[in-house]
Amino acid sequence: MKNIKEYMQGVGQAARAAAYQLVKATTNDKNNALEFIAIALEDQFDFVLAENEKDMLEGRSSGLDAALLDRLALNEARLHSMIDGIRQVAALNDPVGEITDLKYRPSGIQVGKMRVPLGVVGIIYESRPNVTADAAALCLKSGNAAILRGGSEALNSNKAIAQCINQGLVKAGLPEAAIQVIDTIDRAAVGELITMPEYVDVIVPRGGKGLIARVSQEASVPVIKHLHGICHVYIDDEADRSKALAIAFNAKTHRYGTCNTMETLLVAQAVASDILPELAAQYQTEGVELRGCSITRDIVSDVKVATDEDWQAEYLAPILSIRVVKGLDEAIDHIQQYSSQHTESIVTENYTTARRFLREVDSSSVMVNASTRFADGYEYGLGAEIGISTDKFHVRGPVGLEGLTSQKFIVLGDGQVRE
Amino acid sequence: MKNIKEYMQGVGQAARAAAYQLVKATTNDKNNALEFIAIALEDQFDFVLAENEKDMLEGRSSGLDAALLDRLALNEARLHSMIDGIRQVAALNDPVGEITDLKYRPSGIQVGKMRVPLGVVGIIYESRPNVTADAAALCLKSGNAAILRGGSEALNSNKAIAQCINQGLVKAGLPEAAIQVIDTIDRAAVGELITMPEYVDVIVPRGGKGLIARVSQEASVPVIKHLHGICHVYIDDEADRSKALAIAFNAKTHRYGTCNTMETLLVAQAVASDILPELAAQYQTEGVELRGCSITRDIVSDVKVATDEDWQAEYLAPILSIRVVKGLDEAIDHIQQYSSQHTESIVTENYTTARRFLREVDSSSVMVNASTRFADGYEYGLGAEIGISTDKFHVRGPVGLEGLTSQKFIVLGDGQVRE
Numbered sequence: 001m002k003n004i005k006e007y008m009q010g011v012g013q014a015a016r017a018a019a020y021q022l023v024k025a026t027t028n029d030k031n032n033a034l035e036f037i038a039i040a041l042e043d044q045f046d047f048v049l050a051e052n053e054k055d056m057l058e059g060r061s062s063g064l065d066a067a068l069l070d071r072l073a074l075n076e077a078r079l080h081s082m083i084d085g086i087r088q089v090a091a092l093n094d095p096v097g098e099i100t101d102l103k104y105r106p107s108g109i110q111v112g113k114m115r116v117p118l119g120v121v122g123i124i125y126e127s128r129p130n131v132t133a134d135a136a137a138l139c140l141k142s143g144n145a146a147i148l149r150g151g152s153e154a155l156n157s158n159k160a161i162a163q164c165i166n167q168g169l170v171k172a173g174l175p176e177a178a179i180q181v182i183d184t185i186d187r188a189a190v191g192e193l194i195t196m197p198e199y200v201d202v203i204v205p206r207g208g209k210g211l212i213a214r215v216s217q218e219a220s221v222p223v224i225k226h227l228h229g230i231c232h233v234y235i236d237d238e239a240d241r242s243k244a245l246a247i248a249f250n251a252k253t254h255r256y257g258t259c260n261t262m263e264t265l266l267v268a269q270a271v272a273s274d275i276l277p278e279l280a281a282q283y284q285t286e287g288v289e290l291r292g293c294s295i296t297r298d299i300v301s302d303v304k305v306a307t308d309e310d311w312q313a314e315y316l317a318p319i320l321s322i323r324v325v326k327g328l329d330e331a332i333d334h335i336q337q338y339s340s341q342h343t344e345s346i347v348t349e350n351y352t353t354a355r356r357f358l359r360e361v362d363s364s365s366v367m368v369n370a371s372t373r374f375a376d377g378y379e380y381g382l383g384a385e386i387g388i389s390t391d392k393f394h395v396r397g398p399v400g401l402e403g404l405t406s407q408k409f410i411v412l413g414d415g416q417v418r419e
Numbered sequence: 420m421k422n423i424k425e426y427m428q429g430v431g432q433a434a435r436a437a438a439y440q441l442v443k444a445t446t447n448d449k450n451n452a453l454e455f456i457a458i459a460l461e462d463q464f465d466f467v468l469a470e471n472e473k474d475m476l477e478g479r480s481s482g483l484d485a486a487l488l489d490r491l492a493l494n495e496a497r498l499h500s501m502i503d504g505i506r507q508v509a510a511l512n513d514p515v516g517e518i519t520d521l522k523y524r525p526s527g528i529q530v531g532k533m534r535v536p537l538g539v540v541g542i543i544y545e546s547r548p549n550v551t552a553d554a555a556a557l558c559l560k561s562g563n564a565a566i567l568r569g570g571s572e573a574l575n576s577n578k579a580i581a582q583c584i585n586q587g588l589v590k591a592g593l594p595e596a597a598i599q600v601i602d603t604i605d606r607a608a609v610g611e612l613i614t615m616p617e618y619v620d621v622i623v624p625r626g627g628k629g630l631i632a633r634v635s636q637e638a639s640v641p642v643i644k645h646l647h648g649i650c651h652v653y654i655d656d657e658a659d660r661s662k663a664l665a666i667a668f669n670a671k672t673h674r675y676g677t678c679n680t681m682e683t684l685l686v687a688q689a690v691a692s693d694i695l696p697e698l699a700a701q702y703q704t705e706g707v708e709l710r711g712c713s714i715t716r717d718i719v720s721d722v723k724v725a726t727d728e729d730w731q732a733e734y735l736a737p738i739l740s741i742r743v744v745k746g747l748d749e750a751i752d753h754i755q756q757y758s759s760q761h762t763e764s765i766v767t768e769n770y771t772t773a774r775r776f777l778r779e780v781d782s783s784s785v786m787v788n789a790s791t792r793f794a795d796g797y798e799y800g801l802g803a804e805i806g807i808s809t810d811k812f813h814v815r816g817p818v819g820l821e822g823l824t825s826q827k828f829i830v831l832g833d834g835q836v837r838e
Contacts, residue, residue, distance in 0.1 A: 020755060023779055097778060103800065109789050111799045116781065118811050202812060222641065222812045243834035250836035336439060345830075358829055359516060360442055362535065370528050370832025379837075380530045380828060381522065392537050392620060392825040393641045394813040406811040409799060410777055411764075413789025415662035417669035418798075 007184065008192035011147055012199025014177035015120045019145040021175045022117065027094040029172055030141055034090035037168030038083045041133070044164055049074060051160035052129060059127075059153050071128045072154055082133045089137040092383040095401045096143040099410065109416050113407040117143030119201035121404060122193045124215055126207040127151030132161045135206075136179045138386050140169075142404035145178050147200065149193060151207075152185035159183055194219035202404075204387055224399060226388045228340035229259030230314050231372045234331040234357070235275060236348035237268035243369055244271075244347040248279055250371040251345065253286050257316045259388065260343050260365075260375040264311060264321045266331045272324045273299050280322075288318045295324040311338040328353055332360055339363060342390055343375040364390055364397035426603065427611035430566055431618025433596035434539045438564040440594045441536065446513040448591055449560055453509035456587030457502045460552070463583055468493060470579035471548060478546075478572050491546045491573055501552045508556040511802040514820045515562040518829065529831040534824045536562030538620035541612045542805075543634055545626040546570030551580045554623075555598045557805050559588075561823040564597050566619065568612060570626075571604035578602055613638035621823075623806055643818060645807045647759035648678030649733050650791045653750040653776070654694060655767035656687035662788055663690075663766040667698055669790040670764065672705050676735050678807065679762050679784075679794040683730060683740045685750045691743045692718050699741075707737045714743040730757040747772055751779055758782060761809055762794040783809055783816035 041048065052074040059069055074082075095115050102112030121144045123135040132150055139146035150158045162181035169176050182189050194203050194215055203223045205215040216223045233251050235244045251262035267276060272295065280290060280300040290296075291306040303322070310321040311334070325331045335344050345367035346357040354368045365375040375398065377385025382400030389395050395403040460467060471493040478488055493501075514534050521531030540563045542554040551569055558565035569577045581600035588595050601608050613622050613634055622642045624634040635642045652670050654663045670681035686695060691714065699709060699719040709715075710725040722741070729740040730753070744750045754763050764786035765776040773787045784794040794817065796804025801819030808814050814822040 020781075023781060105798065105800055107793065107798060109786075109793055109798070114777065114785075116811070240834065246834055246836050254837045358533065362439075362442060363827065365828040365830060366533075367528075367830035368832060369834050370830045371836040373837040374526065374528055374830055374832075374835065375828070379524065379526060379528070381524055392535070396825050397828040406815050408782065409784040409794070409816040411784060411786035411789045411793055413787060413793075415659065415665055415788050416793065417665050417790040418673045418792035 004184065004186050004188040005192055008189055008196065009199075011180050011182065012120070012196045015145040015147050015180060016199050018175040018177040019117070019119045022143050022145060022178055025143065025174055029174060030094065030143070031090045033140060033169050033172035033174050034086050034137055036171040037133075037137070037165050038086045040164035040167045041079070041083050041086075041161070044160070045079060048079060048157070048160045048164070049076070052157040054156045055154055064153060068127060068153070071126070072157070074129055074157060078130065082130045085130075085134055086137045089141050089384055092141060092401060094141065095405050102412075107416055108414065110412040112410050114410045115402070115405045116408050118404055118406055120145045120147065120199055122147045122149070122200045122203045122221075124149045124190055124193065124203065124205045124207070124211065125151065126211065127153040129154050129157035129161060131206060132158050132181060133165070135204075135386065136165050138384055138401060139404065140178060142401045144404055147180050147182065147193060149182040149190055155183070155185055190215070191218065194221060197221045206387055222394065224387060224389050224391070224395060224403065226259065226390050228314050228390070229261070229342040230264065230312070230338060230340040231260055231262050231343045231375075232264050232266055232335050232339060232345070233262045233372060234266040234325075234328075234335070234344070234346045235268060235271060236346055236350065236353055237270035237327060238350040238353065239268075239271060239347040240349050240369075241275065244275055245279055245282070247345065247347055247369065247371050249282050251373055252283065252288060252320050253318075254371070254373045256318050258373070260372050261316070262320070262372050263313060263315055264323065264338065266323050266325050266334055268327050268331070269295070269324050272296070276300050276322070283320060286318065288320055290320055290322060292322040293324055296322045314340070328356060332357070335361055335363075340390060342388070343367065343372045345370055345372050364388070423603065423605050423607040424611055427608055427615065428618075430599050430601065431539070431615045434564040434566050434599060435618050437594040437596040438536065438538045441562050441564060441597055444562065444593055448593060449513065449562070450509045452559060452588050452591035452593050453505050453556055455590040456552075456556070456584050457505045459583035459586040460498070460502050460505070460580070463579070464498060467498060467576070467579045467583070468495070471576040473575045474546075474573055483572060487546060487572070491548070491576070493548055493576060497549065501549045504549075504553055505556045508560050508803055511560060511820060513560065514824050521831070526835055527833065528835050531829050532826040533829045534821070535827050537823055537825055539564045539566065539618055540823060541566045541568070541619045541622045541640075543568045543609055543612065543622065543624045543626070543630065544570065545630065546572040548573050548576035548580060550625060551577045551600060552584070554625075554805065555584050557803055557820060558823065559597060561820045563823055566599050566601065566612060568601040568609055574602070574604055609634070610637065613640060616640045625806055641813065643806060643808050643810070643814060643822065645678065645809050647733050647809070648680070648761040649683065649731070649757060649759040650679055650681050650762045650794075651683050651685055651754050651758060651764070652681045652791060653685040653744075653747075653754070653763070653765045654687060654690060655765055655769065655772055656689035656746060657769040657772065658687075658690060658766040659768050659788075660694065663694055664698055664701070666764065666766055666788065666790050668701050670792055671702065671707060671739050672737075673790070673792045675737050677792070679791050680735070681739070681791050682732060682734050683742065683757065685742050685744050685753060687746050687750070688714070688743050691715070695719050695741070702739060705737065707739050709739055709741060711741040712743055715741045733759070747775060751776070754780055754782070759809060761807070762786065762791045764789060764791050783807070
């Protein structure tokens with residue numbers, strides 16, 4: 001095996017050089033490249049599936065579990081959907097070059113902002129071949145060069161997809177190194193990728209918490225990351241009863257494994273005995289295990305004791321913790337203490353209560369009378385999502401193309417000088 | 420001396436708690452606090468000056484150089500200007516809570532963004548007492564708690580100013596710990612401050628390159644930083660002659676020590692022999708030392724040889740390097756290779772050339788027909804400036820109040836659930 005440090009330095013240099021070239025790429029150049037990539041994937045449809053089958057065979061023989069194998073698997077439908085995804089990104093507005101806030105200043109200069117790519121984006125993800133195409137498309141459309149490091153179990157699939165991507169780039173006259181897929185399974189490659197600030201401007205880890213925690217701890221470049229999703233719904237004493245039932249039910253049961261699923265329900269004391277029995281019955285019909293505070297357990301039967309660990313838990317499972325609170329202040333205090341600052345929703349008809357919740361709850365998405373399940377780039381109209389940021393720096397919440405860009409100042413003058 | 424780690428952990432905890440309180444502070448609360456701080460500084464005007472005099476005495480006896488002593492010194496005029504600065508920040512619009520882009524989605528939810536404070540800001544600066552008041556005001560107005568660590572030579576001055584700040588905060592009903600000034604000269608305090616991600620959300624180092632480089636290398640929290648200012652002016656072959664002369668002269672000679680001062684002049688070959696002799700004479704009258712490429716030296720006498728080191732130099736002095744280039748492409752290539760990505764300006768009357776320069780030059784400020792000296796938060800209308808960022812992540816260019824904030828998503832619904 002080649003020397004990993006040298007190999008990654010070469011990848012980094014090529015990415016930086018490609019990023020300089022991409023600055024000159026027009027919207028048309030980028031869209032053409034995306035279309036050519038889609039066509040290359042269609043042309044080599046069977047080859048990509050065959051390479052994926054190699055990964056699947058190895059995965060089965062090395063004993064990968066069913067969930068991992070499912071994420072690794074491509075089939076005709078999935079490959080078609082991957083290709084459609086690339087064309088959807090091509091159809092999005094180009095964020096690069098957008099000029100905003102251009103205003104005249106007393107000196108006579110006109111000052112505004114122009115949106116620019118971040119430069120080189122490193123994406124680290126698990127063995128999901130569709131991420132290779134998806135991440136490549138988002139980085140390219142936002143004018144960034146990308147270095148993609150997928151899970152080793154998907155190496156053959158990723159190399160096949162990378163081949164199609166490179167063909168598309170070249171056909172559109174863009175540098176091949178605009179999208180590079182790391183073709184070594186040596187884990188040291190990740191260590192190098194996240195510590196090359198001279199070549200990499202931002203790292204986006206996509207995958208499990210272990211991966212994300214390790215990457216963000218060891219990276220010397222900025223990381224756009226998502227850690228936990230401990231989301232709350234608070235049913236206020238002035239909630240509309242039917243909205244409360246619908247939202248609390250949907251936020252928990254629509255999907256259990258997603259980061260925007262409600263994990264803790266807070267209910268105002270004044271309405272708890274009215275709402276909780278009906279809601280609990282609905283949950284129990286769905287097979288959701290309930291864990292509650294003592295008041296909850298007085299109101300509803302078959303509820304286990306919720307401990308402090310429950311308030312801190314991201315179950316990602318049909319389990320819900322329930323706490324009865326005095327009112328808004330106690331709900332906000334609970335959220336402040338236990339929330340992962342991902343998504344919280346209040347159900348209320350009271351204007352002032354809604355306004356306070358929106359202002360005082362410090363999470364990446366704060367909602368009134370809507371299910372937490374809406375916290376999603378597509379639902380928000382971003383058109384695509386590279387991830388969800390639970391940080392505040394640079395970008396917060398669902399991250400679309402804009403999150404992969406920055407803004408520079410532009411100044412238009414007519415010969416002005418400083419007095 | 421107390422245990423520094425314990426002390427800084429205490430400061431961090433108090434700042435985090437204060438930041439939670441500040442989220443509830445109204446615009447009026449914050450403006451009142453700023454006004455009360457200004458009044459406290461007026462009431463204790465002589466005390467602050469006397470404490471500064473202690474620092475000056477110690478500074479003189481320990482042999483601080485004249486430039487450092489000048490930055491350390493407060494006098495009546497400077498203290499008045501410091502107090503005015505606080506009132507100017509109070510007069511700025513409150514960025515916190517600003518809601519933008521609120522749009523209806525097909526699902527019926529309304530999605531928008533609300534601007535929120537970053538949380539806790541750590542400011543590390545040299546022995547300039549005015550920064551204490553300035554940074555405190557900007558952090559407070561943007562709803563952030565601040566931990567201020569000034570140079571040890573200014574400790575008495577900073578403690579006196581901090582006392583006034585704390586009085587103002589308390590009088591306005593805001594937590595005293597919203598602004599904390601580190602009252603130890605132990606350098607280990609900086610090491611702690613930049614490695615407490617649980618309590619500190621961002622670090623802003625203000626000072627010399629050594630300080631900034633050290634802080635950004637060792638910090639485990641995000642840093643808003645400014646490193647070098649190697650700024651270029653390119654005089655295009657279609658430049659207006661009088662604009663070119665005025666801008667190139669102003670960008671170099673308006674002030675020598677500032678980061679937005681031009682350090683390298685690029686001139687298109689076609690106009691070099693017309694423009695350079697007159698411009699060089701103006702520079703030489705001002706005492707600016709010229710260093711040039713061979714073509715420059717053929718055209719102008721008394722020009723030293725510019726080496727590769729000159730193209731990389733931030734002189735911050737009456738020295739200018741000059742290079743004659745074939746045209747736009749070579750100018751952009753030179754800038755790409757040598758610029759610190761701070762500020763570059765083109766002088767041209769050609770629409771397409773201007774448009775290409777704006778798009779392709781990747782610097783925090785890119786200008787057409789204006790002096791690089793305009794790259795400044797006040798000139799840009801930001802109202803105030805906490806620094807200039809030469810990074811792309813989070814914020815780029817002059818950083819005003821908005822740079823100390825983030826945006827969360829807000830969702831307004833009417834009972835919507837995910838289908």
